Amino acid sequence: MFLRTRRRAAAVAAGALALTLGLTACGEDSDPAEEISANKAGSMENYGVGVQFKATEPLTFSMLYNNHPNYPYKADWLFWQELSNRTNIKIDAVTVPLSDYEQKRSVMISAGDAPLIIPKTYPNQEDAFVSSGAILPVSDYVDLMPNYKDKVEKWSLGPEIDTLRQADGKYYLLPGLHQNPWQDYSLAIRTDILEQLNLEVPKTWDDLYTVLKAMKAAHPDVYPFSDRWNIPTPGGALFNVLGSAYGAPGGWDYQHARWDASTGKYFYAGASPQYKAWVEYLNKLVTEKLMDPESFTQNDDEARQKLANGKSFVISSNAQTLVNDYRPDLAKTIPNAKLTKIPLLIGAAGEINPQSRLENGVMISSKAKDNKNFVAMMQFIDWLFYSDAGQEFAKWGVEGTTFTKDASGKHQLAEDVNVIGLRPNAPKHLQKDFGFYNGVFAYGGKPELVQAFFSPEEQEYQKVVGPRKQAPWVLPPPAPFTDEEREQASLWETGLKDYVFQQTLRFILGQRPLSEWDAYVTELKSKNMDQYMALVDKAQERYKKEHG
Template identity: 60%
Template sequence: MVQLTRRHLLTAFGAAAVTTVAGCGDGEESTEGLDGKRAGAMDGFKAGDQFKATEPITFSIMMLSNQGYPYKADWPFFAELTKRTNVTLESTAVPGSDYNQKRSVMVSAGDAPMIIPKTYHPDEEAFIASGAVIPVSDYIDLMPHYKEKVARWNLQPNLDGFKAQDGKYYLLPGLHENTWQDYSLGVRTDVMEKLGLSQPQTWDDLTTVLREMKKAHPDLYPLSDRWSTPPQPGANNLLNILATSYGTHAGWGYRPAHWDAAAGKFVFSGAMDEYRQILQYLNTLVTEKLIDPESFTQTDDIARQKFANGKSFVISANAQTLVNELRKDIAKIPGAKVSKLILPTGPAGATLPGESRLENGIMISKKALESKNFVAMMQFIDWLWYSDGGLMFSKWGIEGQTYSGKVDDGSFTLDPGVKWGGLNPDAPKDLQVDYGFFNGVFAYGGSTAMLNSQFSEEEKTFQAEMNKREIRPVDPPAPLNDVEREQVTLWASALKDHVNQQTLRFILGQRPLSEWDAYVKELEGKNSTQYMDIQNKAYERYKKEHG
C-alpha cells in the first residue's frame, strides 16, 4: 500500500551518511562468514550498477497471484528479467486469498522459498524465534542501492520501528521517498455542482455537503461505503482515513498501541478520546441518515451498485478504483462525474502519519543463507527492488516496447498500445495481465518522480496537495521479547474483537456513547492496561539498550 513532506525535504548525505547506516548496528555481519556463498556474485557491486550474475542462477520465490492479474509463467517480465540478470525465478504461486496462511505454514515448516515477498510488518515477528527467517539487517552491506536510499531519504528512524529486541530487523520493506496518501472518498462532483457546493476542506465540511445532498434527495443515503467486509470496522477504509485525520489508529490501520508523544508512552488506541471522537462523528452521520448503515457490513459489489444506480453519491476510492471502477460504474448516468476528494482534515490538522514511507517487504528464509549463491541473491534483490533501474523495469517494463522516455526528466510515456490504471484505458494490451509488469510482488517503492509517473494529471494534483502536509513522527521502537509477545498474543484477539464489536455498536447507535467510560473499563477487564504496561516496558528497555 508511500513518502516525505515537502516541509521536511531530505538531503543527500553522501558517502559518509551511507556509511553511517551500517554503523548504526546494521550490516555489521554482512562481510563475515560468507566464504563459499559468493558464487555468481558481482565483484565491486555498487549503487548505480546493473546486476548480472556471473553464471546462470535460479532462486525460489513465493509469488502472490493477484486476482486482477493471475500469475502466468510465460509473462515477458520473467524472460526479460533472466536476460538482464542471468537469474531465473522458480515461483511458488499462491492465490492472494490464501497467501498469508500458506506463507505461515511453509515458513514454519521450513519449506518456504528463498525469497518471501508481500509480507507486512509485523507479520515477520512470528518467525523470528524459530530462526526460520534471517536478520536481513545483518546483510545490507551487500545491498548498495538499499543503503543509499535509506541514507538519502533519511529512513533509518522508520526502520528502527521494524527492529526486534535484538536490535536487528527481519523484513526488507519497500522504501518511498515521500509519504503517499492514496485512499480518500470518491464524490459525484456533478451533484455537488448542481447544488452549488464547494469542495469540503474538513470532515465537518463534508457533513455539510452530505446534509445538502440529503436535503435535495431525501429518499437516499448520500454516503454508502465499501471495503468493510468481512463485517468489522477492523477492515474498513473509512475509519482508517478518519484516524489519519484524528491522530489515532482505526479501520485498516488499526493497531492496539499508539504513541502519545506528549505523555511519552504508548496508550491503547481503542480507548483514546480521538477514537471516541471518530465514533461520535460517524454516529452523527448515521443518526441524520447521511450514511447508509449498511456501509459497515455490505459487500463491495452492493456498494458499487448503489453508486452506479445513483442511489448514493459518495464512496471510498483510490486512484485506480476511481478510474477502473467508479467512472465506468456511473457511465450510464447522463452527465455523471466522480472525483477523489482531497482528504479532509480533522483535529490532527494538515498532517499525515510517517509510517507510510515503508511498505510491505521481503523476508529471506534460513535456507537461502545456506546457498552458495547467497551474496548474488542479495545483490539481485537489491537491484530489482531498490535500484532506479530495477524499479523502472518492474513497474514499466521494456523501453521501446511498453514505454518510452524517463520518469526523472518528465519525458516518460506508456506505449499507446498498452494500458495501466487510468493510462491508455482503451489500449488492447494490459501491462499487468499480458506482460506481468507492475506486479505488486515486485513493483513498489521509489522516488516521488517514479510514483508520479503512474498518475494522471488529476491524481498528480491530488498528490501535490497531500505533499504539502506535515509528516508526523513515527512511533519509537518497542520490540517485545518472546515471552512478552506470547503473553500479549493471548490478549490481543479478545481485545481487537471487543473493539470491533463495540465500534460498530457505537457507530450504529446500538450502544450510546454515554457508555464510553464503561466500554473503556471493559477493555481494562480484558487486559488493555497490562498490554500497554508490557509495551511501555519494552520501549524503556529498548531505549536503555540501544539509545
C-alpha cells in the same frame, strides 16, 4: 486493479499460528562474515550503485508470489524472460492466491516450507516469525545491498527503519522505500451534485457533515454516503483515514498501541478519546441517516451498485478504483455524473499526512544464508527492489516494447499498451499481458516513478496532500517485545482487537449508546488492556536503555 493497501498489520492470527507451529530457533548466533565468505558463488565482485547486476552463472531462486486475480501469473510473461536476460536469474515462483496469501505464507514459514524470498510483506507482519528463527535478520546483511543502503542514507530513512527493529536491535524485513510519503485513500464525491446544490468541495470532516446534510435535504430517499472495503475488516479504509484525522487510526491500520508525541507515551488506541471522537462522528452520520448503516458490512459490489444507481453520492476511493471502477459504473447508468477523489479531509489532528515512507517489502528465509549463492541472491534482491534501473524495469518494462522515452528522458507507455485506463483502446495490457507493475515488485522509489501512472488529477491531489506534515505517530520509538512477551501479548491482542472492532460497530450503529463508553473501557481492562500497555512501556524503556 492494483490496490495499494497501506497497512501496518499486526498479523495477530499469523503470530498465534507461528507460535503454535514455530520452528526451533537456532541455538547459536552464526557469523554473517563467515556466511558471506563461504556463499559467494555466482555473485559479482564489482557490484555497486549504478551497476547492472548479473550473476556470473545461471541461478534459480524460489520466491513466494502473490497471485492477483486481475492479472494472474503467467510463466511466459516478458517480465520473467527479460529479468533472466538481464540478471541471469530465474525465479521459481510459488504462486498463492491474493485472498489466501497471508495465511498461506504463515503456514509455509511455520512449517519450514517457505521459499527463500518472501515478498509482499507489510511492516510488522514479520514480527510473528522472528522468535522461531525462520526468517533472516536482514539488517546483518545490508552491506551486500548498496542500492538499499544508498536510498536509506540519501532519503534519511533511518528513523523509519528504526520502527522495524526487534528486541535484539536487528530488523527482519527489507521494506519498500519511498522518498516521500504517498497518501492515496480518501473519499470520492459526486461533484455534479455539489454544483447543483451550490456547495463547495469539503476540506474538513465537519465540512463533509454539512455537505451530507444538504444532500439528504435535497434527496430524502438517499443515503448520501454508502461505503465499501469491509471484508475482511469492517470499515477498513474509512476507519483508517477518518481515524488518522483524529489521531487514532482504525480499520486496516489499527494498532493497539499508538504513540503520542505530545506526552511522550504510548496509549491504547481503542480506548482513547481520539478513537471515541471519530466513532461519535460516524454515529452522528448514521443516526441522522446521512450514512448507510450497511456501509460497514456490505461487500464492494453492493456499495458500487448504490453509487452507480444514484442511491449514494460519496464512497471511499483510491486513485485506481476511481478510474477503474466508479467512473465506468456511472458512465453506464448516469452518464452526466461527475465523480472526484477529494484531498484527504482534515480533522482534529490537523493538516497531516498519515503515511509512512515504508512500503511492503521482503522477508528472507533463514535457510538462504546456508545457500552457496546467498550473496548473489542478496545482490539480485538489491538490484530488483532498490536500484533505479530495477525499479524502472519492474514498473515500466522494456524500452521499445512497453514504453518509450522522449528527448527529455520522460517515459511514455507504448501506443499499444494500456494500464489503469491511460490508453483504454490499446490492445495489450502492461500487467495482464507482460507482467510488469504486478503488485509484487513495483513498489517505492522516487516520486516521479511512484506517480508515473497517475492521472493529471491524481498528481494535483498529491500536490495538496503530499507536502503535509507527517503524522507524529508514524515514527514511534521502538518498543519490541521479547519472545516471551510476544507470546503473551499475542494471546491478549486477539481478544482485545476482536472486542474493539465489535464494539466500534455497535457504537456507530447505535446498538450500544455512547453513554456506555466508560463501561466499554472498563471491559477492555478486564481483557488485559492495562497489562498489555505495561508490556509496551516496559519494552520501550528496555530498548531505549539497551540500544539508545
